[in-house]
Amino acid sequence: xTTTMPTTAHEYGGLSRxxxxxxxxxxxxxxxxxxxxxxLEELLWSNGLAEAPDPxxxxxxxxxxxxxxxxxxxxxxxxxxxxxxxxxxVAREALVSTFDPSVHQLLTDRFDDLDHxxxxxxxxxxxxxxxxxxxxxxxxxxxxxxxxxxxAADCQAxxxxxxxxxxxxxxxxxxxxAQAASFEAHLVTSAVRAGxxxxxxxxxxxxxxxxxxxxxxxxASVLGSAERxx
Amino acid sequence: xxxxMRRRRSEEPEVVEEPELMEVVEEPTDDxxxxxRALRAQVRVLEQALEVAPDVPVLAGDEAAYRRRVLLAVRxxxxxxxxxxxxxxxxxxxxxxxxxxxxxxxxxxxxxGIATHIIAPPPQLPAGVRTAAIASAPAPEPAxxxxxxxxxxxxxxxxxxxxxxxxxxxxxxxxxxxxAA
Numbered sequence: 159x160t161t162t163m164p165t166t167a168h169e170y171g172g173l174s175r176x177x178x179x180x181x182x183x184x185x186x187x188x189x190x191x192x193x194x195x196x197x198l199e200e201l202l203w204s205n206g207l208a209e210a211p212d213p214x215x216x217x218x219x220x221x222x223x224x225x226x227x228x229x230x231x232x233x234x235x236x237x238x239x240x241x242x243x244x245x246x247x248v249a250r251e252a253l254v255s256t257f258d259p260s261v262h263q264l265l266t267d268r269f270d271d272l273d274h275x276x277x278x279x280x281x282x283x284x285x286x287x288x289x290x291x292x293x294x295x296x297x298x299x300x301x302x303x304x305x306x307x308x309x310a311a312d313c314q315a316x317x318x319x320x321x322x323x324x325x326x327x328x329x330x331x332x333x334x335x336a337q338a339a340s341f342e343a344h345l346v347t348s349a350v351r352a353g354x355x356x357x358x359x360x361x362x363x364x365x366x367x368x369x370x371x372x373x374x375x376x377x378a379s380v381l382g383s384a385e386r387x388x
Numbered sequence: 389x390x391x392x393m394r395r396r397r398s399e400e401p402e403v404v405e406e407p408e409l410m411e412v413v414e415e416p417t418d419d420x421x422x423x424x425r426a427l428r429a430q431v432r433v434l435e436q437a438l439e440v441a442p443d444v445p446v447l448a449g450d451e452a453a454y455r456r457r458v459l460l461a462v463r464x465x466x467x468x469x470x471x472x473x474x475x476x477x478x479x480x481x482x483x484x485x486x487x488x489x490x491x492x493x494x495x496x497x498x499x500x501g502i503a504t505h506i507i508a509p510p511p512q513l514p515a516g517v518r519t520a521a522i523a524s525a526p527a528p529e530p531a532x533x534x535x536x537x538x539x540x541x542x543x544x545x546x547x548x549x550x551x552x553x554x555x556x557x558x559x560x561x562x563x564x565x566x567x568a569a
Binding site for chain 2: 177182288293295296305306316323325334335339372
């Protein structure tokens with residue numbers, strides 16, 4: 159019996175269901191969309207994107223086209239109050255319609271179920287502004303990145319001294335915090351660069367690895383492939 | 389007045405004579421009086437010991453190890469300090485470094501002088517909670533960036549759309565040429 163490792167797309171699908179179960183439909187929608195984007199990315203890689211002269215440029219071009227499709231779809235929405243599930247389905251349709259019809263079934267077969275997006279808000283719902291403010295702690299994103307990088311370097315320096323003194327448990331603890339600070343600094347930088355001022359992608363990616371003692375490979379796996387290459 | 393006196397007694401256990409206890413204890417016999425006095429003495433010793441005991445008991449070895457960690461943490465931050473650093477920020481980094489010693493796990497480290505907190509991630513769902521649609525979905529592709537065998541001269545065909553036109557961004561509407569699946 160073989161075991162299939164979950165892909166990042168499936169992990170985001172699981173995260174979406176966790177948000178929904180906790181009563182945070184907004185984050186559930188965003189995680190579901192992140193899953194769809196990773197489905198597309200995985201499909202592209204498995205269909206020869208690596209052989210393109212410049213895969214990162216190809217991905218950027220695809221992203222631009224999908225963004226335009228979604229903008230057009232959003233403009234066509236009525237003011238009748240689409241549900242969270244409606245919004246993800248509209249975005250999904252816009253994504254699919256960007257490609258040649260021969261690809262449509264390949265994509266839709268891989269998309270996750272959206273039934274869980276029917277749930278309404280519950281105790282775990284957090285306002286978007288509250289979530290962003292909690293992460294920033296009153297700092298501008300650039301200042302937060304600077305603090306995180308200083309913290310990462312301080313933690314690593316302490317970890318090195320502790321390891322040199324034979325305190326391996328202390329070194330492990332500080333090493334994990336150094337890793338976490340570096341990871342978050344990267345996430346915030348990527349979010350700002352992509353125009354994600356609300357830092358939603360930071361929360362999604364952070365929550366995907368939270369609770370683990372992740373390896374560097376694990377942390378890299380939750381990023382987009384273009385990001386990993388840069 | 390009575391309240392003040394009672395409070396002072398509780399703060400100064402060595403002067404407690406426990407008259408209330410005397411009142412409720414029946415007059416002992418000669419044999420039992422020795423036992424009662426011994427029990428009272430033991431109670432006083434225990435009370436005094438509890439008053440001087442720290443909230444969290446620390447073993448001597450742990451305390452030494454913790455002091456060593458604090459010393460190395462402060463030393464590490466001091467070694468990284470620069471002449472141009474803001475003194476307040478440098479001091480806050482030292483405080484943060486010591487606070488981080490108590491943190492275990494993959495978590496954002498304490499940041500100097502910043503009261504940030506990360507909203508807790510949603511809890512894990514029980515194993516096996518998946519929808520029927522997902523369970524019946526095709527097996528996912530294993531990993532990104534697979535190696536594709538191509539013969540020399542083969543054309544790479546990707547499901548890649550043409551690059552977006554510049555004017556299609558920033559709210560300008562684009563006619564959709566394809567229909568949804």
